[in-house]
Amino acid sequence: MSITIKDVARKTGVSIATVSRIVNNQSGYSEQTRKKVIMAIEDLGYSPNALARGLVGQATRTVGVLLPNVSSLFAGKLLEGIEAAAQSEGYSIVVCNTGSEGERTDDYLTILKQKRVEGILYASGDFPKDLGEKIDGLGLPVVTVATRSHEETIPYVKVDDQTAAFDGTSCLIEKGHRSIAFLGGGLSDPVAGKPRFDGYLDALKAHGIPRQDSLVRFGDFRFESGKRETGRLLDEGAAFTALFASSDEMAVGALHAARERGVRVPEELSVLGYDNTLAAEMALPPLTTVEQPLHAMGEQAFRTLINGGGSLTAKHAIIERQTVRQIEEE
Amino acid sequence: MSITIKDVARKTGVSIATVSRIVNNQSGYSEQTRKKVIMAIEDLGYSPNALARGLVGQATRTVGVLLPNVSSLFAGKLLEGIEAAAQSEGYSIVVCNTGSEGERTDDYLTILKQKRVEGILYASGDFPKDLGEKIDGLGLPVVTVATRSHEETIPYVKVDDQTAAFDGTSCLIEKGHRSIAFLGGGLSDPVAGKPRFDGYLDALKAHGIPRQDSLVRFGDFRFESGKRETGRLLDEGAAFTALFASSDEMAVGALHAARERGVRVPEELSVLGYDNTLAAEMALPPLTTVEQPLHAMGEQAFRTLINGGGSLTAKHAIIERQTVRQIEEE
């Protein structure tokens, strides 16, 4: 049905070997035959079959990307970076939406293996303990982005969450806040949940502020949960002048909850986000936030997947916009 | 290197044909040999080579998706729908970020052809005239989502933009607004640009309101352009009580511009978005918007790509939230 290397060989009167050489621009043919073959290729509209190539050559130039939620701004940025790097190296990426709990991860892993991808980028939030084994059972290179495995065995590209959370919280403290609420992603999440909470706690301690457990709440990084939990905090009459949110979406949720109750941001409540996605820019007022360089992390992750190399710690930063203000006195 | 069907055949003492039958659960073997083979497969960790399968069977179970900007909420929702449908049919998708102007489209098209994808979903905003030919040069089924080609030749899944814009604008008019600004995506864009503008104009005319060209501005659907253009409108002292934006992002940009200048939404200015992405929900105040059912459109598009079928018009809706208010008198 499709037209093959044989067709162009026949049409030009050379052997398929020669055509192959020309297509892969190796050496071993005269300029004359080259011209001829190139012409025929254009004429016929010949397009090399990547499956056949992969079958013999062992190189599919394809990698798989596992994400928990493709539609988020967070995933989007990551994907954008990964895709950019892949494109520049001539790779394609197949994206796999694993579901918020990673429920489709196993299925995808076997599919990716069957398709003989050259590697896997794992960007699903959590990294279940048993996944490590499954993954090296695959015999494929893997690197995690914005997350990490329990063991040191799999390279990661991520920010130092604990330090980032420490810095974010410290920023709040330095502006005079002493009652700081915390909106997290769940302590059972050992990568984005626990470390950020620990960083928050560290900052409190470093500045001699006693922790108040009544000020900490957990959600799932999504907008709704941020809105809900902040709403509860507010409704309970908890006293706090600042809020550390573990994602921009949650922070925006907090903005909503505050507004619904008539508390003004940043005048009465300072809010700090996390990620620096477009959500932070678009928020009203624009969110001060802890940045993760998602695009760059995606690129880096792809590169270390293909070229090999160890874990990388991307550097975070505090992006100051309008939701955090200096407090006068205490 | 990898373990093949031969290995499991050898290990179980049957022929590769039998193994193949079992793997593809066809008929023609005893329950006993089945057990034996299955065991060996698990033991060895055999994983069928999809490339080889594709080479002989002509079915790669893969489709390509072309998008102009993966990191947007818009693309995310679409992708989510596409991915969901694909996953449920056992397909994988390779995503191609074509760039905002579609500059990498050609490269990707040839790659996708080489990889023998079974079809292509085109969701890049614009559909250049010459693309039609290139595409059927590929000999691959294509369907466009949220956009369409100039000719009727390629099936699309999209909303009726002109009618949707008409309805949105009418909604504004019915609330008493008569000076309505328009924020578009450029008249040169025949799919999301012109039709929406025409719908806006139609509504004006239908209600006997003269058009005011000083109230119409164009951007690129992104946040920044919405903010910029609205800012200009406001700075010029243009008189309008409502604004129709051609995307949620632009509408949010308008919110920012308004807020910076102290004009209150919706008290002094009503704003209507388009798309109903998460940006609309997260906006403060939440955006009243014209919904495109992006997720469902993605699913539909995938299905018509695989199963065949003609163009589909998805139905839009007005989602009322808080940025549009009734105007009392004139």
Add this chain to the structure above:
DNA sequence: CTGTTAGCGCGTTCAT
């Protein structure tokens, strides 16, 4: 029920 064989389209020796 099971095995043999012929390709699928291509890269790659090894000849010439």
Add this chain to the structure above:
DNA sequence: ATGAACGCGCTAACAG
């Protein structure tokens, strides 16, 4: 500089 032939891993007849 060029060609013949083998094999990548698998499915699909065709034999038995």
